[in-house]
Amino acid sequence: MKEDFAISVRELTKRFNDFTAVNAITFDVKQGEIFGFLGANGAGKTTAMRMLCGLSFPTSGQAMVAGYDLYQDAEKIKKSIGYMSQKFSLYEDLTIRENIRFYGGIYGLNDHEIKSKTETLVHQLHLEEQVNKLVKSLPLGWKQKLSFSVAMIHQPKIVFLDEPTGGVDPITRREFWTLIYQAASKGTTVFVTTHYMDEAEYCDRVSIMVDGRIDALDTPLELKRKFNAPSMEEVFVQLARKAKRGD
Amino acid sequence: MIAVKVDSVKKTFKAEKSVVTALQKITFDVSKGELFGLIGPDGAGKTTLFRILTTLMLADEGTATVDGFDVVRDYKEIRKRVGYMPGRFSLYQDLTVEENLSFFATLFNTSLEENYDLVKAIYQQIEPFKKRRAGALSGGMKQKLALSCALIHRPSVLFLDEPTTGVDAVSRKEFWELLRDLQKHQITIIVSTPYMDEASLCDRVALMQNGKIMEINSPKGITENFKKPLWAVRGENMYQLMQTLQASEAIDSCYPFGQYHHVTFTHAIPDSQATSELAKIAPVLEVQKISATIEDCFMELMRQ
Numbered sequence: 001m002k003e004d005f006a007i008s009v010r011e012l013t014k015r016f017n018d019f020t021a022v023n024a025i026t027f028d029v030k031q032g033e034i035f036g037f038l039g040a041n042g043a044g045k046t047t048a049m050r051m052l053c054g055l056s057f058p059t060s061g062q063a064m065v066a067g068y069d070l071y072q073d074a075e076k077i078k079k080s081i082g083y084m085s086q087k088f089s090l091y092e093d094l095t096i097r098e099n100i101r102f103y104g105g106i107y108g109l110n111d112h113e114i115k116s117k118t119e120t121l122v123h124q125l126h127l128e129e130q131v132n133k134l135v136k137s138l139p140l141g142w143k144q145k146l147s148f149s150v151a152m153i154h155q156p157k158i159v160f161l162d163e164p165t166g167g168v169d170p171i172t173r174r175e176f177w178t179l180i181y182q183a184a185s186k187g188t189t190v191f192v193t194t195h196y197m198d199e200a201e202y203c204d205r206v207s208i209m210v211d212g213r214i215d216a217l218d219t220p221l222e223l224k225r226k227f228n229a230p231s232m233e234e235v236f237v238q239l240a241r242k243a244k245r246g247d
Numbered sequence: 248m249i250a251v252k253v254d255s256v257k258k259t260f261k262a263e264k265s266v267v268t269a270l271q272k273i274t275f276d277v278s279k280g281e282l283f284g285l286i287g288p289d290g291a292g293k294t295t296l297f298r299i300l301t302t303l304m305l306a307d308e309g310t311a312t313v314d315g316f317d318v319v320r321d322y323k324e325i326r327k328r329v330g331y332m333p334g335r336f337s338l339y340q341d342l343t344v345e346e347n348l349s350f351f352a353t354l355f356n357t358s359l360e361e362n363y364d365l366v367k368a369i370y371q372q373i374e375p376f377k378k379r380r381a382g383a384l385s386g387g388m389k390q391k392l393a394l395s396c397a398l399i400h401r402p403s404v405l406f407l408d409e410p411t412t413g414v415d416a417v418s419r420k421e422f423w424e425l426l427r428d429l430q431k432h433q434i435t436i437i438v439s440t441p442y443m444d445e446a447s448l449c450d451r452v453a454l455m456q457n458g459k460i461m462e463i464n465s466p467k468g469i470t471e472n473f474k475k476p477l478w479a480v481r482g483e484n485m486y487q488l489m490q491t492l493q494a495s496e497a498i499d500s501c502y503p504f505g506q507y508h509h510v511t512f513t514h515a516i517p518d519s520q521a522t523s524e525l526a527k528i529a530p531v532l533e534v535q536k537i538s539a540t541i542e543d544c545f546m547e548l549m550r551q
Contacts, residue, residue, distance in 0.1 A: 040415040041386050137262065140289040166413060167441050169288035169456065170542050171549055174502055181486045195415055196442075201505035202485075220506065231505060233416055240417040 005064070006031045006158050006189035007052060012061035014047050021047040023212035024061065029205075031157075034180060034190045036200050039209030040240040045193055046162070048209070052191070053160055054078050066157040079107070082151035085162035089147035092136035096127055099135055100150060107154035121149050141172035148179055152188070159183065161192040165199065177202055197233035208236060211245050248279040249315075250404055250435035251300065256309035258295050269295040271458045272309065277437060277451075282430055285439040286446045286541070287455030293439035294334060297408050300437075301331045314403050327355070330402035332393050334409040340382030344373055344392055347381050348399060355400030365432055366395045369425060387418055394425070398434075405429070407438040411445065423448045443542035454545055461548040466541060473539035473547060475499070478521055479507035481533040491529040498528070502546060507533075509543055 007029035014022040022044045029035045039045045050056040052065055054074035063070040066080035090099050097118060104114035122131050125145055135143060144164060151159055161180070165173045177199065184190050192203065200206050200220060207217040216223055216239055220232050227235045258270040270292045277283045285293045298304035300313055302322035311318045313325045338347045348370075352358050359366070373391050376384065381392060390410060397405060407426075411419045423445065426436055438449070446452045447466045454461045454469070462469055480501075482488035489508055492501040499513045516524055522534040539547075 040417055041413075134263075137265075163413065167289040169549065170443060170546050171502075172288070177503065185486075195413065195419075197416055198503075198505035202503065236416050237420070240415065243417075 004031065005029060006033070006066060007035075007191065008064040009052070010062040012048070012051060012063050013059045014044075014051060014056065015059045020212050022051070022058075025209075025212075025214045027207055027214060027217055029158075029189060029191060031189055032184055032187045033204045034184045034192065034202065036203030036206035037191060037193045037209070038200055038206055038236060039193075040243055042245065043209040043240075043243065044212040045209055049160060049162060049191075049193070053081060053083055079154075080157050082154070082156040082159040083162075084147050084151040084159070084164055086144070086164065086166050090135045090143060090150065093134060095132050095134055096122070096138070096146060097131050099146070100153065103150045103153050109154065117153055121153075125149060141168045141175075144168060144172075144176060145179060148176070152183060156188065158189040158191060161190065163193055163195065165194065165196065173199075197231065197236055200232040200236070206232065208239050210239055210243050215239050215242075249276050250279040250281065250313070251277040251283075251437065252312045253296070253300070254310045256296070256299060256306045256311055258292075258299065258304070258306050268458050270299075270306070273458075273460055274309075275453055275460060275463055277435060279435055280430065280433050282426060282436045282438070282448075282450045284446055284449035284452040285437065285455055286441075286443060286452050286545070287439075288441050290457065291455035292458040293455060294408055297331070297333075297406050297437075297439065301329055301406055302326060327400070328403050330397035330400070330405040332397040332405075332407045332410060334412065336389050336393060338381050338389070338393055338396060341380055343378055343380050344384070345377040347392060347396055351396040352399045357400050359399065362399060362401045365401055365429075366398050368428055369398070370395050387414070390414070390422070398429070402434065404435045404437065407436065409439050409441065411440055411442060419445070443540070443545055446541040452541075454541075454548060456545075456549055462544070469541060469544050470539050473544050475511045475547075476515075476518065476521075477537055477539050477543060478510045478512075478525070479504070479533075479535050479537045480510050480525060480531055481507050482529060482531050488529050488531070492525075495528045497524065500547070500550070502543075504540075504542070509537070 005028040010026050011024040012022060013024050025048060037045055051058050052063060054077040058070065065077045068076045094102065100118045100121060101114055104117055109117065122128055148164065165176050180190055205219050206223060207214045223235050227238050229235045229238065253273055253275050255272045255274055256270055257272050260267045260269055287293055299306050299318060300311055302318050302325050314328050316324045318325060342350060348359055369391050373388050376388060384392065411422055429436060449466065451463065451465050453463045489501055489503055492498045492510060497513055499511045501508050501510045518536060525531050525534055
């Protein structure tokens with residue numbers, strides 16, 4: 001496994017009793033890449049992602065994340081990555097300022113750093129007037145932008161985004177992708193899952209999981225050529241229809 | 248025949264010190280047997296509208312009828328006639344598939360056998376797991392069980408609140424095929440979704456945002472109302488292309504759409520000049536005139 005990959009995975013497998021959720025997947029993610037991690041419901045995406053974040057122990061296989069071995073240094077991996085999911089992110093009963101302070105503290109930023117981070121972040125997101133309001137009073141689109149920024153507060157090498165844009169209006173969804181591009185252009189590796197197939201086109205490379213395996217991995221352009229399909233939606237449908245296991 | 252009639256319905260909620268208007272005087276009709284879509288993001292007011300129509304919540308102002316019955320005065324009658332699948336899974340997790348179905352059937356004084364023709368296509372897909380507890384089902388199977396339970400009493404109007412949210416592209420397609428089949432049984436279906444591409448599968452849709460209906464029409468009618476010429480543009484570096492176009496005064500709008508950006512000009516120009524006009528602003532590889540999608544229309548309406 002080469003050191004200059006942000007993520008390097010070899011034959012990574014996770015079994016739950018006789019069920020193989022993730023079946024010997026192998027892939028590399030380059031530094032600064034926007035990597036789309038697609039698959040039907042139940043294909044094994046979440047299980048794979050949990051392993052890469054150091055939250056679940058693999059049954060077998062190898063993985064290096066942010067330069068650390070999954071078996072030896074899971075704790076170091078956790079410090080080097082950011083994670084955002086739609087379901088679990090911010091504390092609704094804390095204000096925006098308190099959420100930023102909380103996550104800053106968790107990731108070991110000192111008071112001075114937290115203060116300056118709060119200012120930059122609030123300014124970037126144009127949240128100056130809302131900074132002392134409870135997060136639950138924010139529209140979903142702002143919550144998503146804020147939780148992305150909070151996931152990036154410790155300048156992680158890699159950020160994992162689990163369906164970050166579900167449920168928002170089409171303009172906000174596109175604004176969110178601008179944040180993703182900005183992060184990637186500054187060198188952060190972005191590992192993202194989505195059910196919006198137009199978003200798959202925005203990724204540098206895309207992998208598609210079927211029944212626990214990675215059945216396709218390439219640039220969107222190359223995938224469309226290989227599958228003789230006009231869009232990524234069509235590529236996805238062709239692959240996911242082959243799935244044998246129900247979700 | 249009108250199945251659902253909504254007239255100037257308004258609903259507000261108190262939140263801390265402020266008042267949130269969830270629905271701002273909404274008016275529309277749904278015909279019997281129609282597949283009607285409420286399309287909009289979180290916070291548009293879709294769930295509030297469903298709760299009012301299924302008699303689970305009272306509107307502040309306005310009136311509504313379902314199957315000719317008033318949602319306030321005749322709520323008991325309506326509850327017998329509608330099927331409702333809420334956005335959050337709300338069956339009994341520790342009852343089995345079979346037990347859940349027979350529970351809901353009993354509530355409505357009926358049985359699975361009696362309405363088997365209606366639920367058959369859906370139920371057959373979960374039948375192999377009928378002894379499994381609902382809590383142990385996968386997402387897709389839970390969804391099918393919930394739909395079976397909502398149909399068990401042969402409702403005349405079916406309300407489906409975001410049935411496909413978080414569901415992958417293939418399963419979403421299959422779910423819509425099921426809905427199309429249900430329509431053949433003369434059931435009126437009102438379905439909400441945040442996925443703009445699903446609008447084209449409805450007979451008519453209401454595009455909703457912030458408690459308002461921005462437009463109601465057939466999907467075709469909506470896209471035909473997009474009056475400006477729309478261009479799909481591709482370049483070497485798509486992110487840079489977007490930033491340059493968005494900054495240009497000659498460009499009215501530029502939004503990424505998969506492998507292309509969709510672009511409109513501020514001032515009308517002849518079609519034949521579009522490519523050269525764009526090339527003046529940024530390097531482009533491909534320019535083609537396209538028809539608007541529902542998503543283009545939604546964003547245009549949001550901007551107005």
